[in-house]
Amino acid sequence: MKKENQFLRVTYQNKEQEILYFKDFSSGAMIEAIVSRAKTYALKRLIQTGKKGIRKEDILQAIRDEYKENEDLPNTTNPDDWTKIAGRKGERIIAVESLLPDRLRKEQKEVEEIRVDSRYL
Amino acid sequence: MSIPKVMGIEQEYAVTTPGTNLDLIRASYLIVNSFDRVAEVGWDYKAETPFLDARGFTSEGETVRVSRADNLKINNLLMNGARFYVDHAHPEFSTAECLKIKDTVAFDRAGERIITLAAKRVMDRLEPGTKIEIYKNNSDRKGNSYGSHENYLISKEAYHRIFPPSSSPPVYLLKYLLPFFISRQIFTGAGKVGAENGVGSVKYQISQRADFFETILGAHTTTKRPLINTRDEPHADRERFRRLHVIIGDANMSEYTNFLKLGTTAIILKMVEDDALSEDLELAEPVKANLAISHHPDLKLKLSLADGRKLTPLEIQQVYYEQARDYIKGKGKATLEEREVVAEWGKVLKKLADDPLALRSEIDWVIKLWLLDRYRGRKGISWEDPRLRKMDLLYHLIDEKRGLYFLLEQEGEVRRVVSEERINHFLSHSPEDTRAYFRGECFRRFPSDIVEANWDSLTFDLGGEKLIKVPLPDPTKGTRAEVGDIFKKVKTAKELLSKISA
Numbered sequence: 001m002k003k004e005n006q007f008l009r010v011t012y013q014n015k016e017q018e019i020l021y022f023k024d025f026s027s028g029a030m031i032e033a034i035v036s037r038a039k040t041y042a043l044k045r046l047i048q049t050g051k052k053g054i055r056k057e058d059i060l061q062a063i064r065d066e067y068k069e070n071e072d073l074p075n076t077t078n079p080d081d082w083t084k085i086a087g088r089k090g091e092r093i094i095a096v097e098s099l100l101p102d103r104l105r106k107e108q109k110e111v112e113e114i115r116v117d118s119r120y121l
Numbered sequence: 122m123s124i125p126k127v128m129g130i131e132q133e134y135a136v137t138t139p140g141t142n143l144d145l146i147r148a149s150y151l152i153v154n155s156f157d158r159v160a161e162v163g164w165d166y167k168a169e170t171p172f173l174d175a176r177g178f179t180s181e182g183e184t185v186r187v188s189r190a191d192n193l194k195i196n197n198l199l200m201n202g203a204r205f206y207v208d209h210a211h212p213e214f215s216t217a218e219c220l221k222i223k224d225t226v227a228f229d230r231a232g233e234r235i236i237t238l239a240a241k242r243v244m245d246r247l248e249p250g251t252k253i254e255i256y257k258n259n260s261d262r263k264g265n266s267y268g269s270h271e272n273y274l275i276s277k278e279a280y281h282r283i284f285p286p287s288s289s290p291p292v293y294l295l296k297y298l299l300p301f302f303i304s305r306q307i308f309t310g311a312g313k314v315g316a317e318n319g320v321g322s323v324k325y326q327i328s329q330r331a332d333f334f335e336t337i338l339g340a341h342t343t344t345k346r347p348l349i350n351t352r353d354e355p356h357a358d359r360e361r362f363r364r365l366h367v368i369i370g371d372a373n374m375s376e377y378t379n380f381l382k383l384g385t386t387a388i389i390l391k392m393v394e395d396d397a398l399s400e401d402l403e404l405a406e407p408v409k410a411n412l413a414i415s416h417h418p419d420l421k422l423k424l425s426l427a428d429g430r431k432l433t434p435l436e437i438q439q440v441y442y443e444q445a446r447d448y449i450k451g452k453g454k455a456t457l458e459e460r461e462v463v464a465e466w467g468k469v470l471k472k473l474a475d476d477p478l479a480l481r482s483e484i485d486w487v488i489k490l491w492l493l494d495r496y497r498g499r500k501g502i503s504w505e506d507p508r509l510r511k512m513d514l515l516y517h518l519i520d521e522k523r524g525l526y527f528l529l530e531q532e533g534e535v536r537r538v539v540s541e542e543r544i545n546h547f548l549s550h551s552p553e554d555t556r557a558y559f560r561g562e563c564f565r566r567f568p569s570d571i572v573e574a575n576w577d578s579l580t581f582d583l584g585g586e587k588l589i590k591v592p593l594p595d596p597t598k599g600t601r602a603e604v605g606d607i608f609k610k611v612k613t614a615k616e617l618l619s620k621i622s623a
């Protein structure tokens with residue numbers, strides 16, 4: 001139950017909060033997807049450096065990427081969907097907040113579009 | 122008023138791994154990731170609108186959402202401004218935006234070399250005996266067709282002339298433009314042994330893809346495949362521009378065929394912009410006509426027009442050619458390339474009428490037919506012999522030692538249009554006369570400052586709180602003439618952005 005494995009904070013109707021971890025969302029399909037990712041990362045390294053074999057870092061990266069991809073499934077706009085996945089009984093969920101660390105979310109930095117000079121672009 | 126025809130080709134390559142324990146999807150990822158990556162630049166999917174339809178509605182579908190790690194695994198954005206990526210289960214190469222027709226041909230060929238180099242790197246690294254074969258064609262002979270798509274910049278007004286709102290029939294398209302796209306295969310087809318997809322039988326046909334078109338108009342490219350694609354995704358300023366996404370063409374091996382395909386189409390689209398097409402050639406049954414032309418390589422088939430006339434595909438092309446010839450003649454600003462296209466177009470139609478085999482160095486389907494016929498004669502075999510199908514495939518094999526087209530080229534049997542020098546130039550350089558120049562220079566100079574790109578934008582991370590997105594709304598700008606001096610003066614991406622800001 002390390003901090004780096006925290007995935008979501010849910011708030012129930014009675015205002016109680018609970019932290020859900022990556023493990024709460026694991027499934028056979030997800031494990032298969034993680035293994036497949038890890039293999040691909042290892043192959044990619046083999047191509048780039050000639051070094052063979054799946055490493056611990058491939059597995060860890062695969063786990064992070066898989067969860068990153070699934071972060072917004074189901075959609076956070078309908079928090080109730082999360083209960084079905086997480087399997088918590090009874091209590092209604094009213095809010096969900098992602099706890100993924102920033103390094104997984106770099107692309108979610110806000111984007112500001114600048115105006116360009118039409119003489120050039 | 123016609124505008125410059127910025128254009129590009131998206132080629133989906135077929136991959137096989139005969140006798141190797143490497144699945145095709147993984148092979149595709151490895152190939153795409155084995156060509157030199159400029160930097161960690163992802164593809165900006167948020168900027169895309171693949172579900173807008175030209176006829177004014179939105180079709181169903183899910184937008185792509187991928188993690189950054191997956192994004193970088195799928196996409197390799199190259200120094201030359203091209204996008205090399207995994208599309209579904211195959212590698213795809215999209216050329217950068219080109220202005221000159223011959224540059225587009227040369228860039229497409231650079232794509233062949235890039236994928237060859239990448240596949241070789243994969244084979245060198247994996248276990249001995251790993252074999253990867255790359256084909257530039259449009260059918261796996263198992264019922265799957267994949268595309269060789271062309272893209273042309275056209276004005277918003279011309280696009281709406283072609284695609285009126287869904288409540289009105291696309292009269293202009295049917296009368297003046299579609300007959301061109303259907304009949305151009307007589308000089309753009311890549312040829313194919315037999316038929317597939319349950320459309321009847323034939324010994325040899327003109328087009329790789331004609332067996333797979335089912336409807337006239339649609340936004341899809343893989344199911345219920347339309348002759349004319351309505352995906353309204355300009356990759357440019359919507360107020361001024363549109364992109365015509367042409368999916369009806371074959372993958373061309375011949376530089377000359379590709380040159381004629383791109384050149385005639387670009388001229389016809391300028392004529393749409395100038396409202397200079399005045400001959401009504403509406404076909405009674407366009408989808409059937411497209412298939413029938415392909416299945417009649419003797420070119421003698423008479424097609425029924427909506428007004429009751431019966432014309433051969435050659436006669437239809439002759440009408441387009443004559444209009445284009447007069448249009449270019451009367452146009453002071455026509456480029457040298459456009460004049461060359463018109464001259465060659467006329468010659469090719471004449472040869473197709475007199476003796477198609479006279480084009481056995483120029484037009485893909487004729488080159489292939491000549492090759493197969495020679496082989497058939499030597500071996501005394503019939504058209505049904507499986508060796509001919511194998512040869513058909515080998516024509517498209519991207520391998521300088523075994524690919525039949527490449528062997529013909531080495532023997533000087535086919536006509537070249539672009540120089541080796543120009544092709545190799547595009548392995549690492551973007552065209553200088555479109556916005557691809559700006560993209561390529563940014564990749565070259567500030568690779569670690571760019572996080573994402575799309576055709577019409579570059580997103581920088583300069584360490585601040587926000588990412589900065591630079592729109593590239595005009596495909597004809599950002600050229601060396603416009604921004605070359607700025608690149609010489611600036612040392613950092615930050616300086617660049619302040620110079621080009623309004």
